[in-house]
Amino acid sequence: KNQVEQSPQSLIILEGKNCTLQCNYTVSPFSNLRWYKQDTGRGPVSLTIMTFSENTKSNGRYTATLDADTKQSSLHITASQLSDSASYICVVSAGNTGFQKLVFGTGTRLLVSP
């Protein structure tokens, strides 16, 4: 069964601190893995996308890693800001060509406090 699990479920950190969110997946055939940021009541916004051959990708203060052997990914946020408060969703795409099924994790809810 295709599944994406994220941890922790929620997290509170102080402004300026770093944090790391985890994603484990069992999805086949693996196509790519993305991290999305979703503000409350809004649509998800893509942060990074990685294919099988990529093991790290950065987008400003966000750095994602992928270990395709252990089927794990992490999202590291550096020097957190209040605006980083949101849900972070790990999404794994299954499929080779044509239609690709997206398997969503339930997200990590991050709160950055002043």
Place this chain on the structure above:
Amino acid sequence: DAGVTQSPTHLIKTRGQQVTLRCSPKSGHDTVSWYQQALGQGPQFIFQYYEEEERQRGNFPDRFSGHQFPNYSSELNVNALLLGDSALYLCASTPRGVSYEQYFGPGTRLTVT
């Protein structure tokens, strides 16, 4: 270039009623996918439209139906609304020829009372 747009932003309906949600994809995008996101949950795939036809469907009853128009915009229809249909409905569009990318709209918040 406008992103993916959805209308309305919010909607309140009564049980048993019918609702239509609308989505306009980004320019250059030809595939539209619909998702239902309950509070505190990840999005659940409803269906995907390509070339005006439903290409794939998730585990949703026939009360959920859709349509794609020649200009690639799409509608999601839900009949006989249930309280459990209350959710954020997300539309995502995919660029022509790039099957792995999806850009999400802001969503429509549907409340069924």
